Amino acid sequence: MPAPSLPISRMIIAYLAWWTLWGALQTMLLMQWGFGFDTAMKDALVTQLIFAMAGYTINTSMHSYRPSGRNAIYVVGWSVALAAICVYLQRETLMRMIDYPEYLAFLGDSTVIRGAFGWLNIMLIAVLTWFWVYVKEKQESEDRRNEAIKLARETELSNLRQQLQPHFLFNSLNSISALTLSHPEEARKMIQQLSDFLRGTIRKDDKAFVTLDEELKHLQLYLDIERVRFGHRLNTQITCDESLRQLKLPALLLQPVVENAIKFGLYDTTGDITIQLVARSEGSILELEVTNPYDEATSSRTGTGFGLTAVQRRLDLLFNRGDLIKTSRQNNLFTTLLRIPQSA
Amino acid sequence: MTRVILIDDEPLARSILRTYLKNHADFSVVAECGDGFEGVKAIAQHKPDVIFLDIQMPKINGFELLELLESPPGVIFTTAFDEYAMQAFERHAIDYLLKPFSQERFDKAILKWKSQGTGVTRKTEELLASVSPPEERQRIVVKKGSNLVILPVHTVFYLEAFDDYIKVHTKEGFYLKKKTMAHYEKVLDPKQFVRVHRSYILNLQELTRIEPLTKDSHVALLKSGARIPLSESGFSILKAVLGI
Numbered sequence: 001m002p003a004p005s006l007p008i009s010r011m012i013i014a015y016l017a018w019w020t021l022w023g024a025l026q027t028m029l030l031m032q033w034g035f036g037f038d039t040a041m042k043d044a045l046v047t048q049l050i051f052a053m054a055g056y057t058i059n060t061s062m063h064s065y066r067p068s069g070r071n072a073i074y075v076v077g078w079s080v081a082l083a084a085i086c087v088y089l090q091r092e093t094l095m096r097m098i099d100y101p102e103y104l105a106f107l108g109d110s111t112v113i114r115g116a117f118g119w120l121n122i123m124l125i126a127v128l129t130w131f132w133v134y135v136k137e138k139q140e141s142e143d144r145r146n147e148a149i150k151l152a153r154e155t156e157l158s159n160l161r162q163q164l165q166p167h168f169l170f171n172s173l174n175s176i177s178a179l180t181l182s183h184p185e186e187a188r189k190m191i192q193q194l195s196d197f198l199r200g201t202i203r204k205d206d207k208a209f210v211t212l213d214e215e216l217k218h219l220q221l222y223l224d225i226e227r228v229r230f231g232h233r234l235n236t237q238i239t240c241d242e243s244l245r246q247l248k249l250p251a252l253l254l255q256p257v258v259e260n261a262i263k264f265g266l267y268d269t270t271g272d273i274t275i276q277l278v279a280r281s282e283g284s285i286l287e288l289e290v291t292n293p294y295d296e297a298t299s300s301r302t303g304t305g306f307g308l309t310a311v312q313r314r315l316d317l318l319f320n321r322g323d324l325i326k327t328s329r330q331n332n333l334f335t336t337l338l339r340i341p342q343s344a
Numbered sequence: 345m346t347r348v349i350l351i352d353d354e355p356l357a358r359s360i361l362r363t364y365l366k367n368h369a370d371f372s373v374v375a376e377c378g379d380g381f382e383g384v385k386a387i388a389q390h391k392p393d394v395i396f397l398d399i400q401m402p403k404i405n406g407f408e409l410l411e412l413l414e415s416p417p418g419v420i421f422t423t424a425f426d427e428y429a430m431q432a433f434e435r436h437a438i439d440y441l442l443k444p445f446s447q448e449r450f451d452k453a454i455l456k457w458k459s460q461g462t463g464v465t466r467k468t469e470e471l472l473a474s475v476s477p478p479e480e481r482q483r484i485v486v487k488k489g490s491n492l493v494i495l496p497v498h499t500v501f502y503l504e505a506f507d508d509y510i511k512v513h514t515k516e517g518f519y520l521k522k523k524t525m526a527h528y529e530k531v532l533d534p535k536q537f538v539r540v541h542r543s544y545i546l547n548l549q550e551l552t553r554i555e556p557l558t559k560d561s562h563v564a565l566l567k568s569g570a571r572i573p574l575s576e577s578g579f580s581i582l583k584a585v586l587g588i
Contacts, residue, residue, distance in 0.1 A: 170424035174357055181363055
């Protein structure tokens with residue numbers, strides 16, 4: 001369907017040509033009927049000009065409506081009304097421009113046919129517009145979907161790079177190396193956790209959404225490893241009501257946010273830190289709030305905090321809205337709020 | 345007896361160093377530190393011969409820690425993966441241990457340190473002069489008495505050359521830092537910090553006005569009231585950056 005990609009100027013020309021054609025036809029018809037060229041042309045010009053404006057009106061008024069059954073009735077009603085208004089305007093204008101009895105009689109007799117012609121044309125424009133809007137929307141949502149798929153794939157790859165983040169991976173291995181001497185049991189356990197975590201990160205199925213329960217289990221593996229690494233310094237507190245655990249969210253979304261909070265918290269302060277994760281549901285939206293301490297006086301981090309850009313982009317594309325991640329700073333606490341709409 | 349301090353924010357990483365050091369009876373661990381602040385204090389207190397130093401640590405990183413020392417001891421870097429630091433090490437032929445490392449690799453590093461002695465320290469100084477990990481572009485760590493102060497760069501008014509030091513001017517007055525103008529000119533964001541004179545780098549956010557001083561020299565006025573002379577080339581760079 002080429003229409004949505006046609007440049008505006010060419011569409012305007014095509015539109016005007018369409019009405020000029022009808023104008024020419026009407027002029028010929030009226031001359032055959034017995035009117036002079038002057039009368040015929042004036043009538044055709046006024047008639048088609050008003051119809052053209054009506055067509056434009058219905059076209060623009062439909063851009064803001066999504067095609068749906070309910071709107072169909074509205075469009076039919078609106079087109080009938082427009083046609084009536086057109087005929088009235090044409091009559092009033094023509095009566096003032098051409099003033100002899102034969103023509104006025106003809107004008108009165110042709111009201112119904114003019115109305116019918118106008119209505120059909122307006123409906124034709126409405127249907128075309130409808131179709132155009134429909135195709136355009138479909139194309140847009142297709143584009144969005146494709147980009148979301150592409151991004152999910154990219155995220156998966158960058159997850160490979162980030163979560164198998166060399167720094168994280170090698171430090172974990174170093175911890176295991178230390179544990180093998182002093183606490184072999186714990187070393188074995190940590191190898192297990194690290195393996196499960198890595199497997200979760202590179203899971204092959206590309207189902208885009210998982211339950212909160214699954215995501216929290218994956219997160220727990222990560223937290224367990226980090227706790228071994230940082231010992232007593234790192235505390236985590238997860239608050240999630242059982243009823244929320246079946247809600248859905250994009251896979252591997254939460255872990256980078258928590259990782260960001262941990263890095264931020266651990267490297268910005270020297271004391272013990274507590275990372276809090278609170279899940280709640282607000283209407284049809286799953287809210288996840290991650291809080292970490294930081295030092296207001298010395299923190300050089302600006303903006304939304306590093307590491308969250310990818311998460312933000314992913315949410316933007318998946319849900320087509322830009323207000324799903326918010327960060328705030330207060331009382332030496334940095335809060336990241338994720339909002340995940342739940343489809344009905 | 346060689347006196348050693350271990351500086352790493354992960355307890356297990358320190359424990360493995362301790363274990364490996366058991367093979368070297370002539371080394372004794374005098375302190376263990378979990379962050380850079382503690383590290384600076386412990387080094388001042390114990391004056392160790394050698395330190396094992398992690399790069400990524402809370403508050404200040406390993407490089408920033410070294411910069412704060414009057415006379416740095418021998419350093420053996422330990423890092424998991426830090427592309428940036430590793431390039432710097434290679435360039436300056438400094439030995440470093442990549443985590444996780446084996447007892448054999450650890451022993452080799454100890455041997456190398458013993459054989460090179462003070463040569464390593466000199467190399468470390470060269471390294472510090474040239475290196476600036478990404479986080480150093482966001483903040484400047486200075487010493488005030490026995491306290492460490494972290495200055496996010498946006499709080500810095502301007503930098504002024506002062507013999508072998510740099511005066512870092514802020515709301516609280518100035519701090520001294522042993523670095524060069526060329527270093528800061530290189531590492532600070534050129535969109536925010538402009539070298540306007542041989543001895544001055546100023547923070548554009550602080551600039552309020554540029555006034556003529558004589559027929560062909562100018563002076564910059566800062567929000568703090570400070571007046572910074574502009575060299576001829578400094579003035580044209582400033583104009584270019586401001587788009588005037």
